[in-house]
Amino acid sequence: MKILHVIPSVSPVRGGTSRAVLDMVRALRDSGIDAEIATTNDDGNDLLDVPLGTLTRYDGIPTYFFPRFSPPLNALREFAFSGAFTTWLFRHIAKYDSIHVHAIFSYTSTVTMAISRLRGVPYLVTPHGMLCQWSLDRGGRKKQIYLKSIERANLDRAGAIHLTCEQERDDVMALNLKAETFVLPLGLTEIPAKIPDAANLLRQNLNCPADEPIILFLARLHYKKGLDYLIPALGKLRERRFTFVLAGSGTPEYEAEIQSLLRTAGIEDRTRMVGFIEGTQKDLLLQGADLFALTSHSENFGIAVLEALVVGTPVLLTPGVGLSTVVRDRELGYIAELDIEAITEALARYLTEPHRVQQMGVYARKFSIENYNWDRIAADLIRVYQTIVDRQPLPSILGTAKVN
Known part of the structure; x- marks a missing residue:
């Protein structure tokens, strides 16, 4: 199974989401899944010094980087627009069995879901807290309009929405989206070596x-x-x-x-x-x-x-x-x-x-x-991918997709 993970940025300055996606893809590859990442060269206010438009290794993970539009206005930089990414994805999306979209309310995520819908490629969405009520409230009217006019249709057509805790699921359920949801925590790929004293x-x-x-x-x-x-x-x-x-x-x-x-x-x-x-x-x-x-x-x-x-x-x-x-x-x-x-x-x-x-x-x-072992979490996630690729409902895997 070949899975493409799309995220606006994998830069360390973007915090835990970037780390989690890299760890997730690493665990999936260790489990035999041909998983890759497509992202921009975003590095906060700066840009990562990485090869663009070609498959490279980033933190050991096969990754495609594309140039982020970087105007002086911070809000536009944060949106992570990339024309080169759009062109590449439209040309290559059919070679993937499924797309895993991380984070929403950004150009890369939104256009990926739209192209997936257009080309008939199943996709899974992990919003990473961006659909929580607090986050939506902070976005004001702009985020509400974006959700209603653009993102809701993308989310409704997703094969599933992956949430990382029951609290996040409660917030998402209140939005009455049509896509099925499941809860599966994040994890750590390795335990840091113990530092003596x-x-x-x-x-x-x-x-x-x-x-x-x-x-x-x-x-x-x-x-x-x-x-x-x-x-x-x-x-x-x-x-x-x-x-x-x-x-x-x-x-x-x-x-x-x-x-x-x-x-x-x-x-x-x-x-x-x-x-x-x-x-x-x-x-x-x-x-x-x-x-x-x-x-x-x-x-x-x-x-x-x-x-x-x-x-x-x-x-x-x-x-x-x-x-x-x-x-x-x-x-x-x-x-x-x-x-x-x-x-x-x-x-x-x-x-x-x-x-x-x-x-x-x-x-x-x-x-x-x-x-919170990624080997166990990856096994459940692979079952989700297979269900989405087969275009089957999720109930059979929901019982395992959470930490008790």
């Missing part, structure tokens, strides 16, 4: 005491992430000992807002803003921190949350994070309402019960390794 190494790097509690935020710096709740909550606990690490990058304007929030909360001197990180530095932060905090308004899944859990770092989440239900039910960390006082209370509990936190970490690692 990570806790001490991290504290040495941060120049703080060996027994200093470290709270980690690791994600894009974006207002969706709820830092305007987390930072004031930490400020209410500034008489306690802790170091707060902010790992991620955002627009210069939003990073300036974060600096202002830190000053107002009185924790600027105990915060380390380390910028965008990856590789060994990222592994050290995740393994050496005591708590991973993500107080988002909305996250359809939360790959960074899974990255923390799989190395045994408990998490503090808000209900808008897709994995929050599993974390709450399995006691893998703390869940607090998106409210400064509630987050403050959860942080205070974490700071006063280190032994329980350690136990949470041990179980978090075991549970996440067992349940």
